[in-house]
Amino acid sequence: MREKLTEYIEVRxxxxxxxxxxxxxxxxKGPVETILLGNIKDENGIILTDHLWFNLTKGFEALGELEEGDIIQFNARCREYEKGYKGYKGYKDDVYKPVEKDFKLSYPTKIKKIK
Structure with a gap:
């Protein structure tokens, strides 16, 4: 669980x-393109989590072609969510993962590439 993100619950x-x-x-409605960011840090440079997935929104698309290692800055707020497999237990035994609570950053805005 991403404990350090809890300091930012509902705070931008x-x-x-x-x-x-x-x-x-x-x-x-079909596949949704996503973006993976690693080493998520707050404004003080403290690492909050090793990675987060985001939907590839218009804000991220506006950055143009990204290369591995580019540093992205954005504003967001933390929200709690449930992760894990919520379907029928016997249907996909090979991918069954119990549902648990975790935290994510939501509603990214003011997205810009700083490196």
Whole structure:
């Protein structure tokens, strides 16, 4: 669990992260493109978590072509969410993961590349 993020629950903060790669997840209307940022730090340079996934929103798309190692700065707020497999227990025994609570950064705004 990302305990250090709990200091930012429902409080807007400024964060930085290192671009690692893009990816996809399943969405209601088909695949959704995502972006993986690593070494998420607060405005004081303290590492809050090793990585976070974000949807590839217009704000991230506006940065243009990103290369691994680019430093991205953004504003966001922390929210709690449930992660794990919520489907029928016997259906996918090989991917079953119990549901647990975790924290994420939501609603990224003022996104810019600083390196």
């Amino acid at each position: 903060g400024t964060f930085t992260g290192t671009f690692i790669r893009t990816g996809f997840k399943n969405g209601y």
